[in-house]
Amino acid sequence: MRKNDINSIEIARIAGVSRSTVSRVINNYPNVPEATREKVMQVIERYGYSPNFSARIMTGMKTLTIGLFLISPEAIHDTLTHALIGDVIESASRRGYYVLTHIIRSTGDTETVRKVKDTFYQRRIDGGIFIGAANHEPFIEELIAKGFVAGIVDQHLEGRMEPNRVICNFDNKLGMKQGVDYLVGLGHRNIAFIAGDPLRCSGPERMVAFQDAMAANGLKVNPDWVLPSDFSERSGYESTARWLQSIPDLPTAIFACNDSVAFGALRALNEAGLRVPEDISLMGFDDHLLSSRIQPSLTTIRVNFSEMIDMLTRQVIDTVEDETQMFKKYVGTAELVIRDSCRKV
Amino acid sequence: MRKNDINSIEIARIAGVSRSTVSRVINNYPNVPEATREKVMQVIERYGYSPNFSARIMTGMKTLTIGLFLISPEAIHDTLTHALIGDVIESASRRGYYVLTHIIRSTGDTETVRKVKDTFYQRRIDGGIFIGAANHEPFIEELIAKGFVAGIVDQHLEGRMEPNRVICNFDNKLGMKQGVDYLVGLGHRNIAFIAGDPLRCSGPERMVAFQDAMAANGLKVNPDWVLPSDFSERSGYESTARWLQSIPDLPTAIFACNDSVAFGALRALNEAGLRVPEDISLMGFDDHLLSSRIQPSLTTIRVNFSEMIDMLTRQVIDTVEDETQMFKKYVGTAELVIRDSCRKV
DNA sequence: TTTAGGCATAAACACGTGTTTATGAGTTCA
DNA sequence: TGAACTCATAAACACGTGTTTATGCCTAAA
Numbered sequence: 001m002r003k004n005d006i007n008s009i010e011i012a013r014i015a016g017v018s019r020s021t022v023s024r025v026i027n028n029y030p031n032v033p034e035a036t037r038e039k040v041m042q043v044i045e046r047y048g049y050s051p052n053f054s055a056r057i058m059t060g061m062k063t064l065t066i067g068l069f070l071i072s073p074e075a076i077h078d079t080l081t082h083a084l085i086g087d088v089i090e091s092a093s094r095r096g097y098y099v100l101t102h103i104i105r106s107t108g109d110t111e112t113v114r115k116v117k118d119t120f121y122q123r124r125i126d127g128g129i130f131i132g133a134a135n136h137e138p139f140i141e142e143l144i145a146k147g148f149v150a151g152i153v154d155q156h157l158e159g160r161m162e163p164n165r166v167i168c169n170f171d172n173k174l175g176m177k178q179g180v181d182y183l184v185g186l187g188h189r190n191i192a193f194i195a196g197d198p199l200r201c202s203g204p205e206r207m208v209a210f211q212d213a214m215a216a217n218g219l220k221v222n223p224d225w226v227l228p229s230d231f232s233e234r235s236g237y238e239s240t241a242r243w244l245q246s247i248p249d250l251p252t253a254i255f256a257c258n259d260s261v262a263f264g265a266l267r268a269l270n271e272a273g274l275r276v277p278e279d280i281s282l283m284g285f286d287d288h289l290l291s292s293r294i295q296p297s298l299t300t301i302r303v304n305f306s307e308m309i310d311m312l313t314r315q316v317i318d319t320v321e322d323e324t325q326m327f328k329k330y331v332g333t334a335e336l337v338i339r340d341s342c343r344k345v
Numbered sequence: 346m347r348k349n350d351i352n353s354i355e356i357a358r359i360a361g362v363s364r365s366t367v368s369r370v371i372n373n374y375p376n377v378p379e380a381t382r383e384k385v386m387q388v389i390e391r392y393g394y395s396p397n398f399s400a401r402i403m404t405g406m407k408t409l410t411i412g413l414f415l416i417s418p419e420a421i422h423d424t425l426t427h428a429l430i431g432d433v434i435e436s437a438s439r440r441g442y443y444v445l446t447h448i449i450r451s452t453g454d455t456e457t458v459r460k461v462k463d464t465f466y467q468r469r470i471d472g473g474i475f476i477g478a479a480n481h482e483p484f485i486e487e488l489i490a491k492g493f494v495a496g497i498v499d500q501h502l503e504g505r506m507e508p509n510r511v512i513c514n515f516d517n518k519l520g521m522k523q524g525v526d527y528l529v530g531l532g533h534r535n536i537a538f539i540a541g542d543p544l545r546c547s548g549p550e551r552m553v554a555f556q557d558a559m560a561a562n563g564l565k566v567n568p569d570w571v572l573p574s575d576f577s578e579r580s581g582y583e584s585t586a587r588w589l590q591s592i593p594d595l596p597t598a599i600f601a602c603n604d605s606v607a608f609g610a611l612r613a614l615n616e617a618g619l620r621v622p623e624d625i626s627l628m629g630f631d632d633h634l635l636s637s638r639i640q641p642s643l644t645t646i647r648v649n650f651s652e653m654i655d656m657l658t659r660q661v662i663d664t665v666e667d668e669t670q671m672f673k674k675y676v677g678t679a680e681l682v683i684r685d686s687c688r689k690v
Numbered sequence: 691t692t693t694a695g696g697c698a699t700a701a702a703c704a705c706g707t708g709t710t711t712a713t714g715a716g717t718t719c720a
Numbered sequence: 721t722g723a724a725c726t727c728a729t730a731a732a733c734a735c736g737t738g739t740t741t742a743t744g745c746c747t748a749a750a
Contacts, residue, residue, distance in 0.1 A: 007706055018729050023708060031727065050459070053467035054399040055706035058735040065445070076435045079634065082427035085434070090421045093448035098464075100410070100445050103438035114395070119443075122398035289424065293638035352736060363699050368738060376697065400736035403705040 006049050015043040026051060057124050066092055066316060067125040068101040069116060071132035074232055076103055078260065079289055080305070084131055084153070087306050091313035100125055113139045120148050126320040127151065129312065134199040151316040153309070154201045157329055164319060168312045168330040172202060175301040175334030176209035177216070179255060179283055182299075182336055184217045187345040188253040188281065192225035194236060194265060196257035203231070206257050206285065225251055229261045236264025244272045252345045253281035259288035259300055266294070266341075281342035296340035308332045351394050360388040371396060402469050411437055411661060412470040413446040414461060416477035419577060421448055423605065424634055425650070429476055429498070432651050436658035445470055458484045465493050471665040472496065474657065479544040496661040498654070499546045502674055509664060513657045513675040517547060518554045520646040520679030524600060524628055525558035527644075527681055532690040533598040533626065537570035539581060539610060541602035548576070551602050551630065570596055574606045581609025589617045597690045598626035604633035604645055611639070611686075626687035641685035653677045 008026075012019040017040060024032050025040040043049075057063060068088050075081040085101065092099045100119065104112055119125055120143055127149035133140055135156060144150050144165050151166040183191055193210050196203035211221050227243050229235040236256060256262035262284035269276055276282045276296055284291060287302035311330040319325045353371075357364040362385060369377050370385040388394075402408060413433050420426040430446065437444045445464065449457055464470055465488055472494035478485055480501060489495050489510050496511040528536055538555050541548035556566050572588050574580040581601060601607035607629035614621055621627045621641055629636060632647035656675040663670045 009706085019707090020709085020730085021728065024728095027708075033727065036727080048459070048462075050463050050467060051708095052403075052706045053463070054402040054469070055735085056708075057399040058397075058403070058706085058737095059708040060735080061708080070434075073435075076431055079424065079427070082424070082431040085430055086421055086427040089415075089430070089446050089448060090418075093446075098445055098447050100443055101434050101438075102443050103434060114393070117393075118395050118398070122395060124399070290635070290638060293635060354736085364737090365700085365739085366698065369698095372738075378697070381697080396738095397736045400705085401738075403707095403736085404738040405705080406738080 006047050008049075008051060011040070011043055011047065011049050014047070015040045062126050062320070063098075063124050064096060065098045065100050065123075065125045066313070066320070067116075067119050067128035068099050069104055069119075069128060069130050069133075070101070071104045071107060071130065071134075071137075073103055073105050075132050078232070080260070080286070081131065083289070084305060084309055087309035088129055088313050091310045092317065095314070095317050097126075097317055107134070107137060107139065117143065120146075127316045129153070129316060132200070135201050149316055149319045151312045153312065156201050156205070157331060161328065163323065163325075163328070166312060166315045166319060166328050168308050168332070169201065169205075170303045170308070170332040171334050172205045173209045173212070175285060175303065175336075176206060177213045178334070178336040179285070179301050180210065180213035180217060182338070183253050183255070183281065183283060183342065184219070186253075186281070186342060188251075189219060190222070190225070190251040190253070191219070192227065192251040192254045193221065194227040194229050194239060194254065194256045194261050196261070197230045198228075200231070203257065210255060222251075229257065229264075231258055231261060233260045233264040236261030237268050238264070240265040240268035241271070244268060244274075250274075250280060253283065253342065255283045255285075257285060259284035259286045259291050259298060262298055262300070262341075263288075263290070263294065266298075277341050277343040281345075283342055287337055292339065299339045299342045300337055301334050302337045303332050303334050305332075351392050353394075353396060356385070356388055356392065356394050359392070360385045407471050407665070408443075408469050409441060410443040410445050410468075410470045411658070411665070412461075412464050412473035413444050414449050414464075414473060414475050414478075415446070416449045416452060416475065416479075416482075418448055418450050420477050423577070425605070425631070426476065428634070429650060429654055432654035433474055433658050436655045437662065440659070440662050442471075442662055452479070452482060452484065462488065465491075472661045474498070474661060477545070480546050494661055494664045496657045498657065501546050501550070502676060506673065508668065508670075508673070511657060511660045511664060511673050513653050513677070514546065514550075515648045515653070515677040516679050517550045518557070520630060520648065520681075521551060521554035522558045522561070523679070523681040524630070524646050525555065525562060527683070528598050528600070528626065528628060528687065529562045529564070531598075531626070531687060533596075534564060535567070535570070535596040535598070536564070537572065537596040537599045538566065539572040539574050539584060539599065539601045539606050541606070542575045545576070548602065555600060567596075574602065574609075576603055576606060578605040578609040581606030582613050583609070585610040585613035586616070589613060589619075595619075595625060598628065598687065600628045600630075602630060604629035604631045604636050604643060607643055607645070607686075608633075608635070608639065611643075622686050622688040626690075628687055632682055637684065644684045644687045645682055646679050647682045648677050648679050650677075 008019055008022050012022045022040055025037050070076060089099045106112055129151040130140055131153045133152055140150055144162055149164045154169055155167040157169055195207045198204060214221050227239045229239050254265060256265055262282055266276055266282060274280055284298045284300035287300050291298040291300050308330060353364055353367050357367045367385055370382050415421060434444045451457055474496040475485055476498045478497055485495055489507055492509060494509045499514055500512040502514055540552045543549060559566050572584045574584050599610060601610055607627055611621060611627060619625055629643045629645035632645050636643040636645050653675060
């Protein structure tokens with residue numbers, strides 16, 4: 001077993017003071033004159049001492065660590081998820097915090113849930129960020145109720161507003177409105193929609209926003225033209241491929257709940273011999289890294305994930321450090337980006 | 346301060362046994378009959394107890410955590426780096442390990458280095474993985490010398506082979522040979538090279554491999570056609586743009602040390618009115634996620650980062666758990682991928 | 691009956707801090 | 721000189737485990 005080379009007792013002995021004094025120096029307590037503080041600091045420097053982390057935690061100090069939990073192992077292979085992880089780490093590191101990451105395979109599994117809770121209870125992380133959580137995931141709600149600080153990506157902005165709950169989302173309503181208005185402006189009347197994961201917040205939210213935007217344009221949504229997906233490219237592909245074989249006539253445009261799903265849909269359309277945008281228009285949502293690169297480049301609704309994650313992380317840390325923090329939710333804007341995947345009819 | 350709701354003393358009291366017995370049950374010690382073990386386990390289950398993490402660490406137990414250190418803050422915004430982080434997390438999570446990530450801003454800064462060391466000494470991570478480290482970075486060497494397990498991405502495969510050092514790299518020689526042979530086969534004789542970061546392993550290694558491959562084809566490397574870069578897209582762009590203004594005549598092809606640099610070079614070439622591959626051929630290295638998507642798609646040398654990271658992470662964890670582990674280095678293969686950015690002359 | 695072995699306990703120590711309290715030593719001010 | 725104050729200390733407790741040791745109780749075998 002590897003031991004620390006030096007502890008506070010040794011430091012005190014070498015500096016010729018008591019351990020209490022060393023402790024007061026380290027934790028910036030008053031009642032210690034500058035000369036003594038200097039002397040102790042020099043010894044600490046010389047021996048490269050730093051107080052034992054675990055011992056400090058046991059006395060109830062902060063860990064300077066936030067947890068990052070990725071729910072659903074599928075997402076770990078997604079470029080967008082990778083970027084989100086990088087953004088959390090970047091944002092936390094900039095504020096001097098460490099990030100402890102773990103993948104949650106299933107939220108139904110008792111042992112997995114226990115493991116997440118232990119990260120809070122036993123490893124004493126100061127706060128946690130959850131990516132890919134279902135709406136009002138019970139074990140997250142429990143942690144919040146216990147007083148832990150939790151930041152959740154993609155959650156309903158309404159509802160309970162505990163002081164230690166931090167949520168963020170995009171203005172899906174605004175984004176959908178712009179997208180639908182644009183398509184209608186191009187002359188589209190028959191628009192299909194590929195919906196997202198019904199358990200996640202943005203799934204139903206974008207769906208409802210789509211219906212509202214259609215209604216605002218005096219258009220009805222054809223139930224046969226609403227496809228399921230779970231936000232993944234694979235599901236977008238499979239769902240579209242199956243759908244193409246079952247319907248008698250095609251819409252003139254497809255609005256996908258996000259870009260990944262649009263990529264999958266594009267592949268299914270191409271395999272069915274349909275060209276985008278000549279035969280059918282395709283619109284996405286998110287402005288994925290690849291959306292400007294694919295052929296044809298994808299017309300989509302741009303949102304700023306990096307900014308959102310930075311705000312979320314910042315607010316989680318601020319809340320940890322100062323519980324009187326006020327801003328607990330962040331709504332990112334959304335704007336139309338016109339590229340080559342939609343055209344006039 | 347949030348306290349644990351229950352500890353081993355309480356568990357012992359409720360189960361009607363001693364604390365020693367509880368400890369023996371938890372840590373799977375012998376000399377405890379099945380009936381007693383059952384009884385204790387039931388109480389543990391019922392109260393959702395799990396032993397205090399910090400207290401266990403103080404007695405010298407493992408933390409089930411590996412550190413992930415990203416050197417150079419520029420890289421945190423790179424897609425490839427994001428994927429590497431995701432791969433480490435995925436690989437570690439699959440083996441039940443947590444990943445504690447931190448960005449290292451500068452290796453010259455004493456305080457930053459101290460912080461990394463503290464992660465090993467104080468937070469007692471079981472091992473660490475370093476991405477973007479210079480060759481034989483002193484503080485990493487020091488950690489290895491102290492007996493800590495360190496996995497380093499992109500390091501020379503020769504040299505010191507301590508049992509707790511794990512390194513990985515790609516077969517740069519093989520990859521370069523294939524790339525140069527392909528270009529020569531297309532009729533290219535005048536080939537420029539954009540070199541990588543001289544401090545990192547792959548920088549000089551790929552450079553030497555390029556020169557060797559050229560020599561093997563009876564070709565000489567023109568010193569005016571060797572450009573600097575630091576592996577980033579930005580440096581690839583700036584270096585190429587500057588170079589284009591200074592040289593009298595162009596080579597027929599450019600071999601970039603990696604795809605990111607090639608992306609930058611492509612942009613500089615386009616801005617100078619040069620078309621790829623009509624006016625000049627361009628070859629990359631790595632097969633970046635975007636390489637198949639850009640216009641023109643990039644001919645490159647494919648390597649498998651995910652596989653490499655998985656092997657590295659696995660070997661680090663294996664070494665932590667069983668110090669007699671044998672496989673301490675991994676050499677990933679490299680293969681030519683022909684796309685549209687190179688053509689016959 | 692004696693002996694050996696399995697099971698369990700109480701007590702103590704170790705791990706390295708933060709924090710509190712009672713106790714002085716020294717200095718300053720009235 | 722006496723009082724008030726600053727600086728510093730020693731000692732103790734708390735945090736929650738793992739680990740060891742001496743000490744038994746009980747049961748089964750000799």
